[in-house]
Amino acid sequence: MSLEELMETLPAYARDLKLNFSSLKQQPDLNEQQTWGTIVAATIASRNAELTQSVLAEAATHLSGPALEAAKGAAAIMGMNNVYYRFLHLTSNANYKTIPARLRMNVIRTHGIDPVDFELWCAAVSAINGCAACVDSHEKVVRDKGMSEEAVLAAIRLAAVIHGLATVLDAESVRAPQPVSV
Amino acid sequence: MLGVGEKFPSYSLTATVGIERDPSTAFKTITDLEYSGKWKVYFFWPKDFTFVCPTEIAGFGKLNKQFLERDAQLLGGSIDSEWVHHAWRNNHPDLKNLPFPMLADIKRELCGQLGILDPASGVAQRATFIVDPDGVIQFVYVTAGAVGRNPEEVLRVLDALQSDELCPCNWHKGEPTLQVA
Numbered sequence: 001m002s003l004e005e006l007m008e009t010l011p012a013y014a015r016d017l018k019l020n021f022s023s024l025k026q027q028p029d030l031n032e033q034q035t036w037g038t039i040v041a042a043t044i045a046s047r048n049a050e051l052t053q054s055v056l057a058e059a060a061t062h063l064s065g066p067a068l069e070a071a072k073g074a075a076a077i078m079g080m081n082n083v084y085y086r087f088l089h090l091t092s093n094a095n096y097k098t099i100p101a102r103l104r105m106n107v108i109r110t111h112g113i114d115p116v117d118f119e120l121w122c123a124a125v126s127a128i129n130g131c132a133a134c135v136d137s138h139e140k141v142v143r144d145k146g147m148s149e150e151a152v153l154a155a156i157r158l159a160a161v162i163h164g165l166a167t168v169l170d171a172e173s174v175r176a177p178q179p180v181s182v
Numbered sequence: 183m184l185g186v187g188e189k190f191p192s193y194s195l196t197a198t199v200g201i202e203r204d205p206s207t208a209f210k211t212i213t214d215l216e217y218s219g220k221w222k223v224y225f226f227w228p229k230d231f232t233f234v235c236p237t238e239i240a241g242f243g244k245l246n247k248q249f250l251e252r253d254a255q256l257l258g259g260s261i262d263s264e265w266v267h268h269a270w271r272n273n274h275p276d277l278k279n280l281p282f283p284m285l286a287d288i289k290r291e292l293c294g295q296l297g298i299l300d301p302a303s304g305v306a307q308r309a310t311f312i313v314d315p316d317g318v319i320q321f322v323y324v325t326a327g328a329v330g331r332n333p334e335e336v337l338r339v340l341d342a343l344q345s346d347e348l349c350p351c352n353w354h355k356g357e358p359t360l361q362v363a
Contacts, residue, residue: 081349101347108348122349137350 003054006169014168020161029154034117036062037071041121042159044075045128046166050173070111074121077107082129089133116145123152124159183297183309185322190214190222190313191295197257197283198267209264212257212283214317221254221344222313223336226287226298226306230262230270234308234330240276241333252340254312259285261293261305298324312340 001009010018025035036059043055059068084103088096111118123138142152184190192214200208225242227235242249242256249256260267264286271277271284285292287306293299298309310331312321321339325331 077349085349100345102342102345103347104341104345105348106344106346109346119350134349141350 003058006054017164029151038155040071041075042162045125046163048166048169070113073107078125082131086131193292195285196264198264217255225310228305238330246281256282
């Protein structure tokens with residue numbers, strides 16, 4: 001199903017999310033790569049198969065090959081880092097921060113696209129995954145690289161709405177039980 | 183002996199890359215500029231046709247895929263000629279399908295510059311170097327006599343070298359942010 005068709009299946013109670021997504025796709029604060037990379041990364045982080053399938057298909061028409069790979073890479077690496085570094089900041093044992101992480105995260109260096117875009121996607125995924133330290137540090141990095149607060153918020157709005165959409169689609173897929181043959 | 187932080191020397195050597203009879207395909211000239219952008223794992227042994235070496239070399243061969251996945255090229259070498267390497271690979275079942283080149287440092291220039299020529303025997307010591315994509319040595323591992331190397335240890339070190347904390351997630355308030363290229 002195309003993304004447009006999928007959005008048409010949304011129930012009435014999710015009208016706000018549907019409309020938010022439709023306007024956020026066209027917001028002027030992020031360029032096309034930033035917008036669609038955020039959508040891809042946020043979708044993967046939101047863990048709904050249907051949405052992931054539709055978004056990836058649609059995003060391929062808006063993003064270059066490397067940019068699409070990089071957005072997926074951001075969601076992948078933050079899927080790991082958001083857990084690890086959240087632990088480091090949640091625990092009151094400060095010693096853990098002094099022990100080497102020994103986790104490969106070379107995609108952060110080798111993604112090959114504009115670093116500010118990659119960092120923005122990391123920030124968006126961190127917002128979804130709920131790692132306070134990651135949110136803080138990635139927000140600082142993109143602001144230091146010249147991104148405006150409005151642009152950062154545009155990405156976070158997108159991530160928030162995507163996450164909401166994923167939960168709706170999860171709920172809707174449960175509501176229709178499989179017919180049982182007697 | 184060259185150490186961590188020093189540049190791996192320039193070289194241009196004939197390498198044995200196959201066991202077929204045709205020298206135009208079994209041999210290849212390899213220089214330090216080959217495999218640009220990759221890590222290199224060079225390991226040298228004293229003499230072809232001896233006993234510890236095939237086990238180690240085959241051991242590295244078994245891990246070749248894992249090295250490749252980490253963007254690292256394995257390169258073996260000794261001061262034997264490319265024909266001796268060729269004969270040895272044809273002669274020893276464990277070496278027939280070796281997936282990486284054997285450098286022939288017959289003039290002993292590379293081993294000399296690396297500082298790994300054994301003063302008593304005049305042949306290379308059992309030395310391993312991990313070299314980063316900028317040509318800088320990041321790990322040196324040498325064993326004496328007949329003590330074989332542990333290729334898994336070399337892989338472990340390569341992993342550790344490549345596991346930089348590149349994420350600003352470990353940034354602490356008040357510290358300058360990481361410079362990610």
